């Protein structure tokens with residue numbers, strides 16, 4: 001039983017499992033909409049600390065997903081103009097929105113140090129992870 005774990009602790013464990021299980025998942029974190037502000041706030045994550053704990057809607061890959069409600073797969077971050085760099089080692093990124101009652105309330109964000117690593121299988125798998133996280137919220 002994991003009844004003793006808080007929501008944040010459970011989401012933190014999901015980050016740890018994903019980062020340690022899949023070699024090309026090198027930074028795994030969650031951003032959530034910050035109240036009624038037009039911004040995302042960093043939640044649990046595993047990987048290098050980032051300065052980007054608040055991201056305005058529309059800014060970077062994460063901010064774009066906050067408004068598009070669509071998966072965003074970036075095979076080569078150097079080819080993206082609206083991108084917020086967290087680490088020079090990052091080559092690729094995937095962001096998948098989390099929906100609760102049809103509303104986009106946040107997202108999972110994964111950075112990879114491997115170029116072009118993400119497939120449709122990653123999208124399907126992470127959509128499943130996001131649905132499980134939505135049940136915890």
Ligand code: SME
Pocket residue numbers: 027029050052055059060061062063082083084085086093109111
């Ligand atoms: N690269 C993201 C910012 C968050 S860091 O990857 C942790 C973006 O462009 O939105």
